[in-house]
Amino acid sequence: MLAHALAAVIALATGQVRQPVPVLPFPGQTQTYNIIQWDPNQLPRIYERTDQLPLTDEEVAKLAKAGFDEAQLVKMIEQRRCACDASADGLIRLKEAGVPKGVLDAVSTHALRPNRALDLLVTLDFTGESRTAREGFLYFFVEDGEVTRVFTANLPELLARQNQHETMVDRSDILRARTVRRIQLAGQVPLKTYGPHRVMVVASASPTLTHPSQLTGAERAKAQLYTFDYPRSSLQSLCRLTAGYKRDAVLTYKWNFQGSRFECEWN
Structure with missing residues (x-):
């Protein structure tokens, strides 16, 4: 998943009228x-992109709900890894979404580091x-x-x-x-x-x-x-x-x- 957080381009030409930018409430x-x-x-280093990007929490829960069995999900996670929240709260959310225990173990093992x-x-x-x-x-x-x-x-x-x-x-x-x-x-x-x-x-x-x-x-x-x-x-x-x-x-x-x-x- 390629996310461009923001690609706002400010013109570098002279003569452009700029409006004052208000000071936002940045922390003190x-x-x-x-x-x-x-x-x-x-x-x-620029990383080479793989053909299949890592799974996300939402995708793991969606696949489990769609009926993919535990072995299939574990293999997917092992092959593609998981850009998932493997914290206690994240694993609890996946469990509440119906993700099997073996898949939770795979998420905990193969999730990308935070x-x-x-x-x-x-x-x-x-x-x-x-x-x-x-x-x-x-x-x-x-x-x-x-x-x-x-x-x-x-x-x-x-x-x-x-x-x-x-x-x-x-x-x-x-x-x-x-x-x-x-x-x-x-x-x-x-x-x-x-x-x-x-x-x-x-x-x-x-x-x-x-x-x-x-x-x-x-x-x-x-x-x-x-x-x-x-x-x-x-x-x-x-x-x-x-x-x-x-x-x-x-x-x-x-x-x-x-x-x-x-x-x-x-x-």
């Missing part, structure tokens, strides 16, 4: 992470031959139950160093050539709660933000909001965050934050 308790400390040599974190690939594209970012810090706020997790990147420090996964992309066209400096970082976002999560991506000149409530009105106006549904278990937990910067028309030695894109897939 926060944890902050500096993503430029992530290992740029460990980009996430997700504890998602892999995040961050791609930063700097278009034009500039030297530094006008807003020196990129923030990524993630709501996680009672905690707001705060990921930040110090762009001057990032741009001043040689990064392992860094490329120069020449997007030439008939009229003009555009040079794009692309930097990629990868790490893990620890998440303890399952289900819907809210995300905010914003550029700021402040190095000390710990909560979205500290954003200025101008920063909120350029922020992007996303939501994604975090499954209890999955074959992979891969999200991609892309942020775009473009050379300022007046201060040509600086890049301006233009927008972002955020999407996830769980398979």
Whole structure:
């Protein structure tokens, strides 16, 4: 099952009118992470998809109700595994749905391990031959139950160093050539709660933000909001965050934050 939590694309063209984004009630308790400390040599592996995806709780209960016998269900689970809730509450729900004991044993044995974190690939594209970012810090706020997790990147420090996964992309066209400096970082976002999560991506000149409530009105106006549904278990937990910067028309030695894109897939 491929789930695109959200594929909202913010236009990177200049001149777009943006409406201020209200500060959502992210939890007051926060944890902050500096993503430029992530290992740029460990980009996430893309898993090969199998022809048959793992069964879910609902599918196991549906097959049992449809009359598939215990041996058939156990074999299916052994072959395909099960993206099921194998906790005590999850097994009780399956039992109440009429799933046989032998199938419950198979679910407990072959269920995919619960997700504890998602892999995040961050791609930063700097278009034009500039030297530094006008807003020196990129923030990524993630709501996680009672905690707001705060990921930040110090762009001057990032741009001043040689990064392992860094490329120069020449997007030439008939009229003009555009040079794009692309930097990629990868790490893990620890998440303890399952289900819907809210995300905010914003550029700021402040190095000390710990909560979205500290954003200025101008920063909120350029922020992007996303939501994604975090499954209890999955074959992979891969999200991609892309942020775009473009050379300022007046201060040509600086890049301006233009927008972002955020999407996830769980398979």
